[in-house]
Amino acid sequence: ExxxxxxxxxxVTQMGQEVILRCVPISxxxxxxxxxxxxxxxxxxxxxxxxxxxxEKSEIFDDQFSVERPDGSNFTLKIRSTKLEDSAMYFCxxxxxxxxxxxYTFGSGTRLTVV
Amino acid sequence: xxxxxxxxxxxxxxxxxxxxxxxxxxxxxxxxxxxYRQYSRKGPELLMYTYSSGNKEDGRFxxxxxxxxxxxxxxxxDSQPSDSATYLCAMSGTNAxxxxxGDGTTLxxxx
Numbered sequence: 142e143x144x145x146x147x148x149x150x151x152x153v154t155q156m157g158q159e160v161i162l163r164c165v166p167i168s169x170x171x172x173x174x175x176x177x178x179x180x181x182x183x184x185x186x187x188x189x190x191x192x193x194x195x196x197e198k199s200e201i202f203d204d205q206f207s208v209e210r211p212d213g214s215n216f217t218l219k220i221r222s223t224k225l226e227d228s229a230m231y232f233c234x235x236x237x238x239x240x241x242x243x244x245y246t247f248g249s250g251t252r253l254t255v256v
Numbered sequence: 257x258x259x260x261x262x263x264x265x266x267x268x269x270x271x272x273x274x275x276x277x278x279x280x281x282x283x284x285x286x287x288x289x290x291x292y293r294q295y296s297r298k299g300p301e302l303l304m305y306t307y308s309s310g311n312k313e314d315g316r317f318x319x320x321x322x323x324x325x326x327x328x329x330x331x332x333x334d335s336q337p338s339d340s341a342t343y344l345c346a347m348s349g350t351n352a353x354x355x356x357x358g359d360g361t362t363l364x365x366x367x
Contacts, residue, residue, distance in 0.1 A: 184346075197353065199354070230297070245302065246302065248299050
């Protein structure tokens with residue numbers, strides 16, 4: 142079964158450092174998303190991406206965050222200057238254009254720890 | 257008031273029991289309703305999705321949506337220990353838009 146692949150699985154970074162989280166969505170999917178989940182809390186929407194541009198973003202997704210699809214397969218989330226409160230699981234998700242499947246396929250996540 | 261409220265749990269049932277998981281919501285714009293299963297430190301896995309009101313069945317799982325009451329449910333029949341996980345409801349207003357998730361209900365099925 143097709144998978145969404147995320148790397149790295151775990152990243153530890155110093156506060157103030159830049160991190161890039163990488164995702165390879167399912168190849169025929171057209172909609173891409175980043176969500177995060179702080180330990181013990183709910184899954185929260187960060188940003189959606191379609192047709193090479195951001196289609197929607199949350200209040201969390203401030204100027205410190207950016208997304209890119211640098212080539213036909215990768216989808217990245219960059220945090221420019223990490224804060225302690227950025228520590229969370231970050232999930233990439235994708236979905237096809239098919240009209241009868243409304244759910245996403247999620248990756249296994251990147252656990253980001255900011256120290 | 258939260259946009260999506262999920263019965264908090266945790267829920268512990270014996271193997272073979274029928275499990276009912278429930279969410280309520282306040283945003284009448286939600287039209288797409290999903291249930292995900294999440295194992296510890298893993299990504300959510302899509303179980304069921306429905307559009308608007310009605311029932312949908314897939315094996316031992318049944319999803320129900322009552323838009324008039326703003327209430328959705330997931331039923332698991334003949335529950336198995338392998339069903340032990342956290343179950344998340346999620347909803348969106350459009351078929352490709354952002355999803356709003358509930359807090360999750362942790363289910364343990366005891367052999």
